[in-house]
Amino acid sequence: MFQFYQENGKYYSRTNNFQHKPLPLARQPGGKRKAPHRRITYLNIPFLQRDLIVCESDLERDCAIIVSLNPEVLRIDAQPQTFDLGIYGQYTPDFLVTYKSLPPSYIEAKPDVFAQEPQTWEKILAAHRYFKSNGVVYELMTDLDIEKKNRHLNATYIHRCAKLAxxxxxxxxxxxxxxxxxxxxxxxxxxxxxxxxxxxxxxxxxxxxxxxxxxxxxxxxxxxxxxxxxxx
Structure with a gap:
C-alpha cells in the first residue's frame, strides 16, 4: 500500500517532487449523481506526477491510466474547473490533460449508455461547442473506446509493471x-x-x-x- 496525504484540496503520494503545480479540485469527489458504476479511487502514477489523480468511477480510473501512458502527457488534473454552459447548467470535465508539445485538453469519461441519454448528450454537445469556440480541445471517451480489445485491462497491467523494481x-x-x-x-x-x-x-x-x-x-x-x- 502506498501512503498519501491531503493538502490544500489535493491528494499526494509520498514520492519525489515534480515541477508541475497541481490544480485544486473544482468540487469534492462524489459530487455527481449516484450510479452503480461509481467508486472513488485515488490513482497513484509516481512517474507522471506527485499528487494523486482522483477518479469518481472505474471508467475514469481506466481512462486516466490510458491517458498517462501517452509519452506526450505531462500531468493529469481531475475535476479541474467548472464552466457555465448557460441553459445547460454548470459543467465540470473529468480531466485536464497537459502535454509537452500540444495544447491542453479536457476529457470527459462516460459510459456510452449514459452519454446517449438526451439530456446528457445535449450537455456534452454544449460543452463541445463552448470549448471549440474558445479554441480548446475537448474529448469524450466512452467505454466503447476505453474497453476496446481489452485496452483498459492491458493498460492497467502495464501500469502495474511500471512500478516493478x-x-x-x-x-x-x-x-x-x-x-x-x-x-x-x-x-x-x-x-x-x-x-x-x-x-x-x-x-x-x-x-x-x-x-x-x-x-x-x-x-x-x-x-x-x-x-x-x-x-x-
Missing part, C-alpha cells in the same frame, strides 16, 4: 534494441534479443520509454515502437 541496465538494454527498429519490433523478437521477460518490456512501456499500439497489445506478435529516448 527493474534494474536500469535491463530497461536500457530493451530501449537500445527497440531504438534500432524505427518501424517497430515484435515482442517475441525483442525477448529473444534481450533475454528479458514481457514484464520487463511492459515496465518500459509503463515508464513511457517505448510504446505499443493503440490498444496496448503485448502478445508475442505485437509490435513495440521506439521513442528515441534514454532510460529515465
Amino acid at each position: 527493474i534494474p536500469a541496465q535491463q530497461s536500457q538494454a530493451i530501449i537500445d534494441v527497440v531504438n534500432r527498429y524505427p518501424k517497430g519490433i515484435r515482442v517475441e523478437d525483442l525477448q529473444a534479443i534481450t533475454g528479458l521477460l514481457t514484464d520487463h518490456i511492459l515496465h518500459c512501456v509503463g515508464q513511457r520509454q517505448i510504446t505499443l499500439n493503440h490498444c496496448f497489445e503485448y502478445q508475442p506478435l505485437s509490435m513495440v515502437y521506439p521513442l528515441q529516448g534514454e532510460c529515465k
